Every structure is written in C-alpha cells, then in structure tokens.
Amino acid sequence: MKRRILSVLLCAAFAVSMLPGCGSDSSNADSSASSDNTASDDSQESDMQYVKDKGTLVVGITNFEPMDYKDENGEWVGFDADMAKAFAESLGVEAEFVEIDWDNKVLELDGKSIDCVWNGMTLTDEVTSAMECTNAYLNNAQVVVVPADVADQYQDTDSLSDLNFAVEAGSAGEEQVSALGLNYTAVTAQADALMEVEGGTCDAAVIDSLMASAMIGKGTSYEDLTYTIGLNSEEYGVGFRKGSDLAEELNNFFAESYADGSMQECAETYKVQAALIEQ
Amino acid sequence: MELILEQFPIVIQSLNIGFIQTLKLFFVTLLGAVPLGLIISFGSMSRFRPLSYLTKIVVWIVRGTPLMIQLLIIYYFPGLVLDNPIWGGGESGRFLAASVAFIFNYACYFSEIYRGGIQGVPKGQEEAGLVLGMTRSQIFFKVTLLQMIKRIVPPMSNEIITLVKDTSLARIIALQEIIWAGQAFLKGSQGISGAIWPLFFTAVYYLIFNGILTVLLGRLEKKLDYFR
Numbered sequence: 001m002k003r004r005i006l007s008v009l010l011c012a013a014f015a016v017s018m019l020p021g022c023g024s025d026s027s028n029a030d031s032s033a034s035s036d037n038t039a040s041d042d043s044q045e046s047d048m049q050y051v052k053d054k055g056t057l058v059v060g061i062t063n064f065e066p067m068d069y070k071d072e073n074g075e076w077v078g079f080d081a082d083m084a085k086a087f088a089e090s091l092g093v094e095a096e097f098v099e100i101d102w103d104n105k106v107l108e109l110d111g112k113s114i115d116c117v118w119n120g121m122t123l124t125d126e127v128t129s130a131m132e133c134t135n136a137y138l139n140n141a142q143v144v145v146v147p148a149d150v151a152d153q154y155q156d157t158d159s160l161s162d163l164n165f166a167v168e169a170g171s172a173g174e175e176q177v178s179a180l181g182l183n184y185t186a187v188t189a190q191a192d193a194l195m196e197v198e199g200g201t202c203d204a205a206v207i208d209s210l211m212a213s214a215m216i217g218k219g220t221s222y223e224d225l226t227y228t229i230g231l232n233s234e235e236y237g238v239g240f241r242k243g244s245d246l247a248e249e250l251n252n253f254f255a256e257s258y259a260d261g262s263m264q265e266c267a268e269t270y271k272v273q274a275a276l277i278e279q
Numbered sequence: 280m281e282l283i284l285e286q287f288p289i290v291i292q293s294l295n296i297g298f299i300q301t302l303k304l305f306f307v308t309l310l311g312a313v314p315l316g317l318i319i320s321f322g323s324m325s326r327f328r329p330l331s332y333l334t335k336i337v338v339w340i341v342r343g344t345p346l347m348i349q350l351l352i353i354y355y356f357p358g359l360v361l362d363n364p365i366w367g368g369g370e371s372g373r374f375l376a377a378s379v380a381f382i383f384n385y386a387c388y389f390s391e392i393y394r395g396g397i398q399g400v401p402k403g404q405e406e407a408g409l410v411l412g413m414t415r416s417q418i419f420f421k422v423t424l425l426q427m428i429k430r431i432v433p434p435m436s437n438e439i440i441t442l443v444k445d446t447s448l449a450r451i452i453a454l455q456e457i458i459w460a461g462q463a464f465l466k467g468s469q470g471i472s473g474a475i476w477p478l479f480f481t482a483v484y485y486l487i488f489n490g491i492l493t494v495l496l497g498r499l500e501k502k503l504d505y506f507r
Contacts, residue, residue, distance in 0.1 A: 069468065
C-alpha cells in the first residue's frame, strides 16, 4: 500500500513538473506576440529601460585583437571594449563582457543572455536583418590568404578560380567567395580557416584584413602565410536586439564622441584610426 | 620549436583554468546524476503503469536526442520563448545550465544501467527475504544493493570515461572549458595569436585524467570482487 502511495506521489510530481512545459506553449504564443509589439510600437517597456533597470549592459564578444581582448591583468580592452565601457557609463550602467560562440550570436541576443554584439561585426545582410544595427564605425576588407611561396601567382581575382577556399561559416568572407562562384569549404571560425591553409587541406582562406594583419606572419604559427588581394570593402557595426532603441542611442553616442575627439583618441590607442568612419 | 617553448607557460596556465572548469562540470554531473539515476530507475521499474510509462518516455527523449541540442534548449529556451532569461549571461549561469543538462542526460543513462543491475539479481533472493519477513526496503538495502553495485561498476566506468570527454560539448553555450581555452590561442589571446598546438595539446589532459580514472575504477572493481 505504502508503495502505491509513493508511486502516485512520484507520478504527481512528474505531472506537475511537466505542467510549466505545457503552460509555456500557450504563454509562448502570447510572449512572441508581445515581442512583435515591441518591434512595431513602443507600448512595451523599451530595451534601454530594461538594461537600465538591470544595471548592466552585457556585451557579447569573442577574443578578437585589436577590438576585444584581455590585457595582462585579465581586463577586457580593445577599441570596441573601451567604447563599450564608455557607452555603458553614459547610460549609467556597468559594462559586462561575455565571451560567446560567434555562430550563436543571434540566439544569445534574443535569449537575452547578452544585450549587444560589439566585436568588429561586419554589417552583412544577414546581420542587419536579424539585429538592430548601429551606423558603421570602422572600415574593413576581406582579404585572400595563401602560402607565401605561391603568393605572386594570385594577385588578381581571375587567378583564384582553381583554388579551394576555406571561409568562416556565415562570415562576410563566405558571402564574397560564393558571390564570385569559387569552390569553398565553410569552417567554424576564421582561425580554423587559416589552419586549413596551413595544414594543406585548403589552398586559400578569406578573412578580415584587421585580423589577417594581427594573425599571420612573423611570431605566429602561420609564418609562411601571407595575404594578397582584398575582395571587397566593408564596414563594422554594433548589433542590438531587433527593435531595440539602444541602437539609436549608440548612434548619438558615436556622433558625440566623434565630435569631441574621444573616439579618434581611442582608435589611435589601438592603431585603427586609419579605418575609422566619420560619424 | 623555440616559439612553442616561449608560449608554453602562458598556454599551460590558461589550459589549467579551462581544465578546472571541465573538472567542475565532471564532478557536479557525477554527484547529481548518480542519485538521480537511481530515482529514475525506480520510476521505470514501478509497478504503477502510468509512472513507468512516463519515465520511459522521458528516458527515450533524453537518450534519443543529442546532448548538444539539449544544452542549447536548456540554455536558450527560457530567454527565447518564455522571455525570462533565468540563467543570465555570465559564466556562472552558463555553468549552471550546463550542469542541469548534463545531470539530467547522464541520470537517464545511469538509470538504465541501475535497472540492469537490479533486475540481474535473482528473483529468488527477494522471495526468500519476503518469506523471512523482511520489508521490501530492507530487502533492497541489505540484499540487492551491494550485488547491484558490483554488477554496475564496469558499465558505469564506461559512462564515466565518456562523460569526461562529453564535457567538451558545453562549449556550444560558451562555457569556457579546456577545448575553448585551447582554441582561444588560434584567434589570439594573451599576446599569442595563430597558435595551433594548444588545441591539440588539450588531448593530453583528457588522456591523463582518464588514465587516473581507469586505474581507480579498476581498483574499485577488484575490491568488490569478494562475492560472485
């Protein structure tokens, strides 16, 4: 008898634990409808208010010199990191940096585990359709990386047609090579694309020029790689949740800091002043 | 070679930090999943049909879907669908979400191993206990349990060693375990960028730790060898 009662209790506990799961389905419809509302009209609490109430602006980053990286004290620094700290200060909140998996940046934003993606993000169509993006603030280019000993054979786009490329999945580099109709393999990160070239599994890679200048050549594992031509020019922006009013706020903040020269100063600290875009 | 020697101390320090995170996830999962697995195995063996069916369905779902998807669902679902990011964005929230996913997943695997161990004890022993006037819980704790433990050690060792390596899946929700730490040097971290060897070197950590576990679990098996 005792066993029977125990069984019933356990079963009830199970059922109860399942209930929120079922309930979520109906509230799911509500909440997605209401989040649509926030996108169209501002009747709901705004994203800026949400961040201010929380007291922290959670910035999603990857370790990416010279935009976001750790100094000797383990503190996040870089052009993006410093600007993010200044922006958070202007909102009266604290900036918190969280390393994310770049493939999951939209998931992280919509799941509210981060509040913005501020990490030298190229403004592609994919990015601008999934996020509320700011104006561009830095120029960049996608460059072709090949082994140094064959570099002189690949100095124009026509010569690239018989190469097998490695590019980061979903990156601006992938967009470029597929637009040119080149053969390519999509890998998980730009760094992995370089590993493919170094290991000989691919003939060439396409990565950001800012990254290429930091990652290949002397003092790295890729001493025998070099970069040749740029395939396009492109721009970096900051991404917020779709419909967020923080993007507009940051545009204003960029304009102010460009006007008073603090943005240029910050860019010079990290040697990216040549790429800075007038706000 | 010279370059690697120069990088070695910095890389090892960072890999150690990552490995501590790996070990934390491993031990937390083990501590949670070993007892939870027992409860789930009782559920699936229950004579109360609805409970046993329900448990079996849950076990089917958990064992039938990739752990990587379970991690993504457990971490992102509350914020995406319920509009309530219960885990938060920081490292501790990611660890908590990963722990929940791992404990539940491994408890379901363990529960099946326990069930095999319990049902492998001859029925006659239970009947003998009942004839002697023992209660069912007395029979379980004094007759069945120890024999079950002896029986489950080899299959459990297998799962435990798999668990050590599976912890690397948690990097999908950006938990910074050792593989993440090794990969960071590919992109650039602490002045080292484009270094390939740290990623491959992480295998040494897994290999040594699993070597230690294999020896310890082998000893445990020998110790339990006093009855057949």
